[in-house]
Amino acid sequence: MARTNRTIVQWLRWPIHYRITIIVLLIVLVFGEIISLVEPDEFPTIFDGIWWAVVTVSTVGFGDYVPQTYVGRGIAMLMILAGASFVTAYFASVSTAAIKRQHSYLEGRVRFTGKNHVVLIGWNEKAKEMVKSLQTVKPFKQIVLIDESLNESPLIENVHFIKGNPIYDETLLKANVLEADAAIITSDQHKNEQDADMGSILVLLSLKGMNPHLYCVVEILTEQQTNNASRAGADEIIKSYKLTSHLIMSSYLAKNDLSSFYSEFNPASGNSFKIVPVDEMLIGKTFKEVSHELLEKESILIGIKRGDETKVNPPLSFSIQQDDCLIVFTH
Structure with a gap:
């Protein structure tokens, strides 16, 4: 029969x-069992022998059990020579493993x-x-x-923290995206706007390919890539180029420090x-009537979402329908 090193290889893999x-x-x-057999009077039980062996190889040496015969002392010397080095190596390897784990993290x-x-990507x-913001609103959210x-x-x-390229399956598996609640893709600040959007869409495709049900929010910097982000399966597209320009223009037109007001949008x-x-009790009522009812609940009605269409601050006579959704500002 041919020899094999399978056992040695498996042992070395540990x-x-x-x-x-x-x-x-x-x-x-x-050695604990041997010493209890050689000197039964000094080591009445196997446990006593094992206790002596642990204390001896760890160099603690309490002295509560001591071999009395030459044979027993010879066994002790062999155990010290064989075991002390391994015990030292054990503590060193445990320390090394702990430091390595810390560095890996x-x-x-x-x-x-x-x-x-x-x-969170990026x-x-x-x-x-x-x-x-998330730590304030949901302090225990990972x-x-x-x-x-x-x-x-x-x-x-x-x-x-996971270091890696989010377009690779290995990186996404390390982040356990299969059991994630949502993903937020921020634009790469090290690239120009067009390349950054293409990179964000590629990440979005990778996320949706691995977990089609994952709720994905993606930041897009250019108008040209908005449709591509939608085709890639984005659940929410943040057009930062529009949001920023609108806020800047509103501040210019108001000329009264609107930035302090914008900060209140932070959750x-x-x-x-x-x-x-829409609650069944609100169907058929006007925007004005619904606004009054929500104000009593300390919520401000901003607009109505009807399918893909969003109406912000519609006419007061605007009628609320069954499939509408209410956009409210609340706390």
């Missing part, structure tokens, strides 16, 4: 601290195993602000940050926009 632990345990068990190489989390000032440019984790509470301030279905 992490070194596992292998050293097994060797140390075998030394302790074997900092460098974004540790897989995320949680569920119902938010996957690290920039917008992403930082979103993390702050966030998995995927970024290729960061060298190490930003070390923010409830933020798990972390306690206010947020919500889209809610």
